[in-house]
Amino acid sequence: MSNLEVVAIISPAPGKADRVEELLVKVAKHVHESEPETYKYHLHKEIDKEEPEFVMIESYKNKQSLKSHQGSDAFQGLVKQITEESLLAKPLAVYMLKVAGGFEKRSKI
Numbered sequence: 001m002s003n004l005e006v007v008a009i010i011s012p013a014p015g016k017a018d019r020v021e022e023l024l025v026k027v028a029k030h031v032h033e034s035e036p037e038t039y040k041y042h043l044h045k046e047i048d049k050e051e052p053e054f055v056m057i058e059s060y061k062n063k064q065s066l067k068s069h070q071g072s073d074a075f076q077g078l079v080k081q082i083t084e085e086s087l088l089a090k091p092l093a094v095y096m097l098k099v100a101g102g103f104e105k106r107s108k109i
Contacts, residue, residue: 003039003059004066009093010054016087017052021045023078023087024054030074037065051089 012020024043031041040059046052060066069075082088 003061003099004063005097005099006056006058006060006066007095007097008056008058010056011089011093012051012054013087013089014051016085017054019085020054020082020087023081024056027074027078030072031069034074035065035069035072037061038069 010020010024021043028041028043031038035041038058038060040057042057044055044057046055058066058069060069
């Protein structure tokens with residue numbers, strides 16, 4: 001079975017991008033240290049707008065790995081903070097994907 005690929009588009013509320021980025025980076029660190037079946041968890045920041053959006057590109061071993069990530073204390077804490085602090089301009093957009101072509105070279109961030 002091939003990996004499960006996920007893309008999430010995160011749109012911070014005006015003036016909240018720094019806080020959203022802080023929280024996303026914190027969760028990314030947790031994922032790197034604690035979720036061995038999460039193969040990729042890249043946070044990207046759109047740089048061509050006054051109010052940037054974030055794009056999280058993720059790869060999981062399988063659907064169960066994604067469910068484990070979503071159920072983790074770190075992810076649940078992120079959701080809680082985003083909600084309580086009203087950090088998003090619009091709901092999170094999440095896309096479940098499978099590779100249809102192309103390539104990825106080995107790289108380190």
